[in-house]
Structures are given as structure tokens and as C-alpha cells.
């Protein structure tokens with residue numbers, strides 16, 4: 001009888017005990033930062049397990065605008081741009097961050113971005129050879145990923161598998177295991193709801209941002225449209241905070257002026273089309289139909305001007321000749337949308353208007369038609385004269401004169417958070433006293449202060465990649 005009882009207890013305890021595994025390094029999160037951390041650690045000789053809560057890899061990296069910025073990658077030199085340097089990139093990043101950046105981290109991004117892009121090419125990632133121009137960057141140094149986020153994640157996934165990284169999807173980390181202050185592993189929940197314990201010498205949190213968690217968003221940004229992934233729920237922020245981490249810049253998120261509201265509270269970005277459209281001659285107006293700014297200025301200036309409008313939105317106005325140029329570049333008017341989806345948006349009144357009559361296009365979006373007519377007339381005269389007396393815009397590429405005319409709403413949107421854990425220059429997480437939490441590293445959007453108050457276009461992925469690689473290398477060497 002006693003023997004039967006012991007056997008029964010053994011069976012019960014085995015059934016109740018959590019699945020357990022161990023590795024040298026456990027990476028939590030399979031976006032750009034986590035994948036590069038895992039690959040770097042595996043290249044350094046570590047056994048690596050990567051946990052991803054979604055049924056697929058990628059996070060924000062998968063759906064992002066697919067542009068990365070760096071000084072001195074091979075591609076920039078091959079494009080004939082030789083006047084860039086880490087120092088110039090650093091200066092632009094500090095200006096972009098309003099000099100609130102943690103300069104130690106910003107310098108890492110400026111100094112290592114080029115080498116990390118080269119390494120990624122060696123891992124199989126393809127970038128377009130033609131750099132993208134932004135007003136914020138003094139030289140062209142941003143490169144599109146060929147095939148977008150899906151192609152990049154596929155290449156990194158394959159590289160990780162080739163280096164022996166074990167990837168577990170549908171596995172959500174819920175808390176860190178800590179013994180005498182040292183992080184020794186992670187508890188996660190699998191698809192079946194069962195808890196699993198992963199022990200490791202080093203845990204790297206790379207869980208992305210917190211934009212999808214309304215409670216974590218600063219109050220002033222709760223009404224701004226969201227355009228990020230559902231996975232950005234700040235899990236790593238919460239787990240790290242429970243382990244004693246110091247969180248900084250938690251009231252900061254990146255806000256962009258270029259959004260179309262595709263569903264209530266939800267935006268899709270148009271920066272990738274709005275910036276080139278302006279370079280072809282498009283203007284931006286408010287609901288009175290008035291221009292309010294030199295449209296070629298940087299994104300933060302456009303955002304601030306949008307915030308000044310009573311309805312906090314602007315509208316971009318262009319003609320069919322400009323639309324044809326966009327098509328020729330292979331760029332969709334709304335990022336990641338097919339022509340059919342864009343036609344559906346045009347068919348719904350009030351988001352994107354296309355009409356032969358400019359007044360009808362204005363009226364559809366609630367813009368004063370007479371105001372817009374006067375503005376377009378004055379703008380076309382400025383183009384003919386080669387001088388914009390209203391705002392001093394230098395690049396007056398073409399008049400708005402070829403119907404059908406397009407008017408697209410430009411609402412504020414947010415997704416990328418700028419706040420997170422404080423780290424050393426090798427991405428070890430610090431506690432509130434500035435001491436390293438042994439066993440714990442971080443990478444990517446989860447880290448605070450790398451960009452400061454603001455972030456420049458195309459550098460959030462640079463930070464994800466650079467910090468991911470550093471975290472992976474450092475986790476192996478400790």
C-alpha cells in the first residue's frame with residue numbers, strides 16, 4: 001500500500017512539475033534585436049534558446065518601414081558617399097534626440113551601425129543599393145531592406161537556425177527566475193498553457209516596446225492612433241522592473257505626422273510615400289486649406305506643426321503626375337497596402353479622396369474648398385516663379401495641375417516607445433542604484449535613452465541590430 005502511494009505521488013509530481021530546459025543563453029523575443037543577439041551568441045559558441053510568444057517571429061521588425069540607417073557600411077561607400085563618418089552620424093543623432101540621449105549608447109549606434117549592416121549582409125540580409133534621403137540626416141545613409149521586413153526576418157531566421165539556435169514559438173516568458181539577486185532563468189508559458197522553466201547563465205530580454213499597452217502609454221499619447229504590432233505590450237519592461245531594473249524615459253514615444261486611420265484608433269503609415277510625394281511637389285494643408293509649413297522640413301517639425309492645428313491633423317495634396325512617379329518607384333501610397341486595398345480606402349469617403357475636381361476632393365475630407373483652391377493657385381505661381389514667399393521652400397518640384405487630384409489625411413500616429421531599461425555599454429541591465437543585475441541583458445526597443453526624447457527616422461532598427469549584437473557577444477563572454 002505504502003509503495004503504491006509513493007508511486008502515485010511520484011507520477012503526480014512528475015505530471016505537475018514544469019517542463020525544464022537549460023542553455024548558456026536564453027533570448028526572450030524574436031524580433032530584429034533578439035534574432036541578432038541569438039546569432040551573435042551562437043557564433044560565440046553558446047547554446048542558445050530563443051523564446052517567441054507569437055506563432056511567428058518578427059515583432060515590430062517584421063511590419064516596419066524596413067529602413068536602416070548607418071554611417072560607413074559597404075553599401076554607402078559603393079553608392080559613392082564617402083563623406084560620412086561615425087562622428088557626423090553621432091552629431092545628427094544627438095541633435096535628433098535634442099541632446100537628451102544617453103551619449104554612450106548613441107555613440108555605439110553611430111560607431112558600430114556600419115559594421116553591423118555589413119555583418120547582416122554576410123548573414124544573408126539584402127539591402128537596396130540606393131540610399132534613402134531624409135531631411136534629418138546630413139548625408140544619405142538610410143537603406144531599405146530588399147523585400148521588406150518579411151525578407152529580413154526570413155534571412156535572420158535561417159541564419160539563426162544555421163548557427164544552431166533553438167527557436168520556440170508560442171512561448172511567452174512571464175517572469176525571470178532570480179536567485180540571490182542573480183537572474184538564472186525564465187519562466188514561460190507554452191501554447192498548451194503549461195509553465196516551462198528555462199535555466200541559463202545569461203538571459204537577454206529583447207521583447208520590444210510597450211506601445212500596444214494603453215496603461216503603459218503616457219497619458220498625453222493615449223488618444224494618438226496606434227500603428228504597431230499587437231506584441232508590443234511591454235512584457236520585458238514589466239519582467240525587468242520586477243527584477244529590480246531601473247526604467248527611464250517611460251513618458252516618451254515616437255510620434256509621426258504621417259498616418260491614415262484605417263480602423264478606429266488604428267493607423268497605417270504613409271511616411272514612405274509622403275516624403276517622396278513632397279519631393280515631387282506635393283503640399284500639406286490644414287482643414288482651412290492653408291499651407292502651414294515648408295513641407296520639406298524634418299519629421300519633428302511637421303509633427304509639431306500638426307499638433308498646433310485644432311484638429312491635430314494635416315492633409316497631403318498631390319496630383320496624378322506625382323502619383324505616377326510614386327508608382328514608378330514601386331512605392332504604395334499607404335505602406336504595405338496593395339493597390340486593391342488602397343482603392344478600397346479611396347472608395348470609403350473621408351480618408352483618401354481622388355477627384356477630377358480639386359474642390360470635390362477638399363470637400364470630401366472636410367477641407368474648405370475655396371481655401372484649398374486659393375492655396376494651390378498661390379503654390380503653382382510660386383513654382384512658376386521659382387520662389388516660395390510663404391515658407392521659403394526651396395524644392396518646388398512641380399505644380400499641382402494634373403487631375404485627378406488626391407488629398408490624403410495625415411494624422412498623428414505612434415508605436416515605437418523610447419523608454420525602457422537602463423543598461424551598460426555591453427547591454428547589461430542596471431538596477432535603481434546603477435548596479436548591474438547579474439545574469440540579465442537587454443536589447444532593442446526595450447532599452448531606454450538610446451535615442452533621447454525623439455528618434456530620427458530609420459534608426460530604431462539600427463539600435464535594435466547594434467544592441468542585439470552587443471548583448472549576444474557580451475552574454476557569451478561573461
Ligand SMILES: Cc1cc2nc3c(=O)[nH]c(=O)nc-3n(C[C@H](O)[C@H](O)[C@H](O)COP(=O)(O)OP(=O)(O)OC[C@H]3O[C@@H](n4cnc5c(N)ncnc54)[C@H](O)[C@@H]3O)c2cc1C
Nearest residue numbers: 029031033053059060061065173208231444445458460461
Ligand atoms: C509600422 C512600423 C514602422 C517602422 N518603421 C521603421 C523603419 O523603417 N526604420 C526603423 O529604424 N524603425 C522603424 N520602426 C521601429 C522599429 O521597427 C522597432 O523599434 C524595432 O524593430 C524593434 O526591434 P526589437 O527587436 O527591439 O522589437 P520587436 O521587433 O518588436 O521584437 C520583439 C519580439 O519580442 C516578442 N515578445 C514580446 N514579449 C514577449 C514575451 N513575453 N515572451 C516571448 N516573446 C515576446 C514579440 O512578439 C516580438 O516578436 C517602425 C515601427 C513600426 C511599428
